[in-house]
Amino acid sequence: MRKSLRAAALGAACVVAGAALYGSGVATAGQSTANSTHEPYNIGLLTKDIDTYYGTALDSGGVYQASATSPYAKDLARIDASAKKYIDEAVRKHHKGVKPAVVFDIDDTLLLSLDYEKKNNYGYSSATWAAYVAQANRPEVFGTPELVKYAASKGVTVFYNSGLSEAQRTYAVDNLKKVGADVNLDADHMFLKNTANPPSYLSGCATAGTWTCTTVQYKSGTRKHIEDLGYNIIANFGDQYSDLDGGYADKTYKIPNPTYFVS
Numbered sequence: 440m441r442k443s444l445r446a447a448a449l450g451a452a453c454v455v456a457g458a459a460l461y462g463s464g465v466a467t468a469g470q471s472t473a474n475s476t477h478e479p480y481n482i483g484l485l486t487k488d489i490d491t492y493y494g495t496a497l498d499s500g501g502v503y504q505a506s507a508t509s510p511y512a513k514d515l516a517r518i519d520a521s522a523k524k525y526i527d528e529a530v531r532k533h534h535k536g537v538k539p540a541v542v543f544d545i546d547d548t549l550l551l552s553l554d555y556e557k558k559n560n561y562g563y564s565s566a567t568w569a570a571y572v573a574q575a576n577r578p579e580v581f582g583t584p585e586l587v588k589y590a591a592s593k594g595v596t597v598f599y600n601s602g603l604s605e606a607q608r609t610y611a612v613d614n615l616k617k618v619g620a621d622v623n624l625d626a627d628h629m630f631l632k633n634t635a636n637p638p639s640y641l642s643g644c645a646t647a648g649t650w651t652c653t654t655v656q657y658k659s660g661t662r663k664h665i666e667d668l669g670y671n672i673i674a675n676f677g678d679q680y681s682d683l684d685g686g687y688a689d690k691t692y693k694i695p696n697p698t699y700f701v702s
Contacts, residue, residue, distance in 0.1 A: 486561070489697050493553055503554040504578060512581045514695050519582040522674060522692055523589055529673040529689070530593050540670035541590045542662060542688065544677035545601040545611060547696045549584055549620055550577040556698045563699075572603065575613040580694065583676070584620035591622045596670060598628050600661045600682070602654065602701075605633040630661045640664040654701055659685025 489495075494506025505511055526541070533539050543549055555571045571577075591597050603611050608631055612624045623629070637645035637652075641660050644652035652660070658681065662672055666687055675688035678696035 492695075492697060495553065495557065502578075503557040505551060505553055505581070507581060511695055515581045515583070518692055518694065519586050522586055522676070525674065525690060526590055526593055526595060530595065533671070533673070538596060538670045539594070539673045540596040540598055540665060541587075542598045542600050542665065542672055542675045543583070543587060544658075544679070544682045544694075545599055545603060545615070547580060547678040547698075548676055548682070548694045549580055549587070549599075550614055550618065551580045552577060553698070561698055569607075572607050572610050575610040576617065577614055579618035579620075580678075583694065584615070584618045586676075587620045587622050590674075595673065596628070597623045598630065598665055598670075598672075599623075600630050600658055600675075601632070602657070603631050605631045605635075607631065630664075632657065638664070640667070654679070654681035655685045658682055659687055662687035 492509065493511045494509030495503055496506060498504050530539060546552060552571070554577075555568070559567060587597055599611075601611065608626075608629070611629070611631070615621065615624060634645070634650040636647055637650060640663070641652055641657065643660070644650075644656045658677075662675065662685070666672060672688040674690045674692060675683055676692045676694060677683050678694040679701045680693065681701050683691040683693065
């Protein structure tokens, strides 16, 4: 993933997810919500709710998978249908001479890390995460790789804006190919975090050997760079609000993710 500040965020992953799932004040079995002044929502019940949402089950290979009939899959289907309709309308209304583009985050927007989250009890370490990414075998987030291809079929240029590191580029490309998101996987269209040699367009928060960019600064700065290249970003897709905040997109789409929060 790992987007900036994610390690710290994961320390309270389940509590944050509980706030997302139960922020409206709904509670069960006498448990209070995470935004209450009383006892937070029980973590054991929360993980069960997360499993129910994903329809989590072990496959024959011992990998935790989401169910194609789960509430998660149904939420994704609604988002995908809405996005396709919007892309059609945006392309029809787009001004001549300006190139339409879409931007996708990768982790838990295109590639699902549910197996990693479950097997690490919703925790994180850089070593286990790096090993997991290197397998390049994550399943798709239902429907989003097809949405990548749909946008491209409408003449919309696809870009990727990810917190994965530059050193993980090969793994990201290989994994995206496996799930069918084989569109514009070159360095000109896939922007990964390069803390050693950051691009000049992030000079406000990053220089060679020094990286102070927040997730929002990094992501929005990259989108600004894309628009400076002559594109108009008609839609931006991400599983974190920090993937979406900061402007430089006509419309944003939040992909469901109840397992962690990145500020």
